[in-house]
Amino acid sequence: MKFDILTLFPEMFNSYLNESILKRAQKNKIIKIKLHNIRDFSKDKHKKTDDTPYGGGAGMVMTPQPLYDAIKYVKRTNKGPVIYMSPKGPKLTHTRAKRYATGTKSFILLCGRYEGIDERIRELLIDEEISIGDYVLTGGELPAMVFIDAVSRFIPGVLHDKDSAEEDSFSRKLGGKKEYPHYTKPAEFKGLKVPAVLTSGNHKEIEKWRKKHLK
Numbered sequence: 001m002k003f004d005i006l007t008l009f010p011e012m013f014n015s016y017l018n019e020s021i022l023k024r025a026q027k028n029k030i031i032k033i034k035l036h037n038i039r040d041f042s043k044d045k046h047k048k049t050d051d052t053p054y055g056g057g058a059g060m061v062m063t064p065q066p067l068y069d070a071i072k073y074v075k076r077t078n079k080g081p082v083i084y085m086s087p088k089g090p091k092l093t094h095t096r097a098k099r100y101a102t103g104t105k106s107f108i109l110l111c112g113r114y115e116g117i118d119e120r121i122r123e124l125l126i127d128e129e130i131s132i133g134d135y136v137l138t139g140g141e142l143p144a145m146v147f148i149d150a151v152s153r154f155i156p157g158v159l160h161d162k163d164s165a166e167e168d169s170f171s172r173k174l175g176g177k178k179e180y181p182h183y184t185k186p187a188e189f190k191g192l193k194v195p196a197v198l199t200s201g202n203h204k205e206i207e208k209w210r211k212k213h214l215k
């Protein structure tokens, strides 16, 4: 699976995407992530990428030229959908993340900044918009990382245990519910004991307890 990310702040991705599970997935060539700085595509002599909104109002808007050229450039080698991270889009869910992981081989993720992108880019080049929740962030970089993380968990080979994502909260196996509580050693901590059934070795009873504690 390939992700091309278009952003004004490529450095923001380095620490998160280059640690732990996503680092290993890239090393094992299961996922490939490429960052592109939108500013590099600006034809403005000061490399400007934003301007004031027509009609007035607060904030700046990302200008169409650098976005158009950057997306067109990436589309030459990535035939996947162009997804604009946006609070106006439908929300990323467990089901949607799983569908993305199984249905498509590559994605182009566009991270907005300021008040967002010029509407003509949305009309011309955006295939989908995705929101990570009903709140507004300062940019699309965190949403793009959330998207890659959530989708990657469903790609075979990314997680150590191949069934893990299928047993997580919201999965079909849990009937769409949220997972039961987890305990590990020690058996008692600050006076709180692990429920006896979990140390009983009785798998049928453990299964029953876990089912009862789904939310």
Ligand code: SAM
Residues within 6 Å of the ligand: 084, 085, 086, 087, 088, 110, 111, 112, 113, 114, 115, 116, 117, 130, 131, 132, 133, 134, 135, 136, 137, 138, 139, 140, 141, 143
């Ligand atoms: N003016 C826009 C509005 O009210 O809908 C918000 C712009 S926001 C400050 C800047 C950028 O952050 C957006 O263009 C988008 O790329 C990203 N963003 C902010 N919140 C987001 C969310 N909940 N989900 C996905 N992207 C988001």
